[in-house]
Structure formats: structure tokens, C-alpha cells
Amino acid sequence: MRGLKMPPWWLLGIGFTHVQILSQYAGSGLFHGMAGLPVSTDVAWFVGMGANILVLLACGAVFRGPRLDRLKRLLAPSIILNIVGFLLSVWPTGVTANDDPVALLGAIALGMGQAIMFLLWADVFNRAKIEEAEIALPLSSLVVLAYAVVVPLLPASLNGIPMLVAPLASGATLYLSFQRLPVAQACEKAVAIEGSRPHSMVKELARIAVPLAVFYLVVSWNGLLSQFEMTGERSLPEIIGSLAGVLCIVVFVLFSLKIDFAALFRWLCPLATLALILNFWKSPASAMAVCSISSVLDITIWIVTYLYSSRMARRDYGTSLTRIAVLLAVSHGGATVGNILAVAVLADLAQQGAMPQSISLVLVCLLVATTMVVVGRPALRVAADWRNEDGAAAPNMSARCKAISEQHGLTARELDVLLLLAAGRSQPYICDYLVLSKSTVSTHVSHIYQKLSVHSRQELLDLVSE
Secondary structure, X not given: OOOOOOOOHHHHHHHHHHHHHHHHHOOOOOOOOOOOOOOOOOHHHXXXXXXXXXXXXXXXXXXXXXXXXHHHHHHHHHHHHHHHHHHHHHOOOOOOHHHOHHHHHHHHHHHHHHHHHHHHHHHHHHHOOHHHHHHHHHHOHHHHHHHHHHHHHOOHHHOOHHHHHHHHHHHHHHHHHHHHOXXXXXXXXHHHHHHHOOOOXXXXXXXXXXXXXXXXXXXXXXXXXXHOOOOOOOHHHHHHHHHHHHHHHHHHHHOOOOOOHHHHHHHHHHHHHHHHHHOOOOOHHHHHHHHHHHHHHHHHHHHHHHHHHHHHHOOOHHHHHHHHHHHHHHHHHHHHHHHHHHHHHHOOHHHOOOHHHHHHHHHHHHHHHHHHHHHOOOOOHHHHHHHHHOOOHHHHHHHHHHHHHHHXXXXXXXXXXXXXXXOOOOHXXXXXXXXXXXXXXXXXXXXXXXXXXXXXXXXXXXXXXX
């Protein structure tokens, strides 16, 4: 773990908010076996998720530019909403959850409180150092892992304590984070970088939102479908998913790979497809596999969504909250559709027949088509920028670098770095321009030198100019 620097411990507090969303708003949550907690397939669940999505979009529209600094004022209300919402959702009224107005109010409060918590954490990571975000986000999965291991061992009388502790712990660590991350520096840096590389947020969000919604639809469908086949404790899938999140450190940091959404979906799509195919076998073993895979997919896409927002905030901090709010709303919307679909199909288990398998087959086709058509291969964004900035000489340089890349087997990201190196850009400039950590850029440069059999910048320039 050479060069690995641990982030401030308080950044791991986002794990407590993730525990909440897993336990109450995910098809394969931590606490399905705990009496008195909201069930993810009743009316209260859908009402709470609707409130969550509306608050995400409203905050994304309101808190932009100079108003972003006011977001911190919502910290105390978000903690109160989470605690009050939980208490209302478990309050004994003797009425079924679907007809209980107290439970509905509790679900709404929980949905609102958790949406604000997610956005507060997004703003923290948007202002933190990219090196800290790359390590802290995967490490925060340790909190989920701890809950998955400890909570099932608690006596029934203590079932509710973890859900009361989570928002308090998340709020306390949020407060510490806001005290140590001045917003002014983030704004100044973002403006400076944004001016060097204009981009269309709407176009990029549209490209990402569609596969993200389909992905969460699949994860939610798989998680809820496996619930009907599994018996006993459901903590093991969450432990597997949490461990996978921690192992993302190896991917994001130690191997210094930048996972963008195109690259992400290219390797997550086969895993999601496997989970869909496993739905054709109705057994506890296959259901356990599906649930475990869904947990891995959920925690991985959650980490990468935040990392994407953190990186893009370096280009345009003023709209950073809008970006993550839209992506979270799309994710939760996809999960809601997946749950609605599962509830509609599995409402009468005696008559379900081959319907779940047929829907899984349709989702396989939809997932693959979305990944291939919408995501596609990452464009040569650096080359396009050069044509805009450097005039007629840029296309020749881009063509030469692309030819070298194809000849020596460079990755798409290595080609981006090569283009900037060939233009005489320094590594600090490349870090800011591509929104990568220093260790990531250094590793890419090392790989480029090795693949091209050069030993210095001058040898690289000579090769490109031949």
C-alpha cells in the first residue's frame, strides 16, 4: 500500500447514511428480519421514496452557485427528520402500515431526512481532496459491514437502536467535515479549471442517467425477487457487498484506475446480467447468489456515483449539487420502478408461473442494449478540446497519438494522458484537467513510458513528432 494516505476518519461517516438507505429503502436491506421496521414493499415505502426524490430535485435546483454555502443550515433539520421519521414509522398504532397515517408521515420524514443527508455528504466530498475521496468512499463501506455483522446479533429489544445511532453519527461527522472544508477554495479552483474546459452538464447527465436508472431497476428487481426465495438471516449478502466496497480501494487507488461510467458499466453489466439469469433457478442457493451480487452492484455504483460527482465538482462547483441530486433521484427512481414491478408480479406467488423469468429475460436485453447504445466507448474528449483551443495543428497531433495508442495498446485514459503530455502539459496540470489524483496520473505516465519503451519526456515528444 505504497503511497496510500488514510483520509480523515470523519469522512467515513457517510457509511451511516448508506446504512439507513440500505435498511429502509433497498430491496435487500439490512433489517428485513427486524420486527417493527418499515417493509420495503408497502405503501409507506413508495411514499417515502417519492418524498426522497422530490427533496433531491428541489435541493438540486435551489442550492446552486453562491447558495451552496447555505446547504449546511439543513444539517440539524435532516437529523431531526431522520429520528422523528423512524420513531413514527415504528410507533404502535394497531393499524396496518398501508392504512396508518402515522407510518406514512414517518416514511415521508425519513425520505426527506435521508435525501438531505446524502446531499450534505455529496457537498463534503465535492470539496474534499480527490485523493481523500477515492479512499474514504470505499472505506466507508466498513460501517455497512459492521452493521451487517453486529445488528443480527442484537436482542429484539435493541432492534431500533442502530437506526437511531446512524443519523446522529452521520450528523456529527458531517459537522466535523464542514468545519474543516472551506467552500471558498473549492469555488475558486473549480472556476479556474472550468474556464479551461467547457462542457455540457445536461448532455453528460442525460448520457449517464438512462443506464443508471436501468441499472438500479435491475438491482432492485433482483434484490426483491431473491427475497421471496431466501430463508433465514439476510446479513451475509450485505457482508459480501460491504467487503466488495472495501476492495474497491484496490481498484480506485492501489491500481490507480479512473472508473468513469462507461468503463464501469462495461464490467458491471456482465455481473448484473448473471444475477438476472440466476433468477431462472428457483432455489435458496441461487437466491442467495442473486442477493449477494445485487449488494455488490449497489455498493459499487454508489461509490462511483459519488466519485464522479467529486471529480466533476472540480470543473464546476456551482452546479455540483445539481449533478449529484439528479443522479441520486434517477437511481432512486429506478429502484422504485424495480420494486413496483416486483410487487406487481409477485403479489400472488401461487400464480406467478414463468412471469418473473420472462421479465428477467426482458431486463437482460434492456440492460445490454442500454449499456451498448447509451454508454458506449469513452470519447476522446482531450482531442476534441484541442481542436477547439489549439487550432489546425491539434488534429494532426491527435491522429498521431491515437495511432501510437492503437499500436502499443494504450487504454482510453492513457491516451488522454498521452495527448496532454505531447502538448507539453505538466503532471499537475493533467491532474486538474482530467480531475485525477496525483498517484493516478503518475501511474498512467509510468504505464505509457513502459508501453512505448521511452524513458523521458523528450523521448516521448520525439516519438510523437516522428
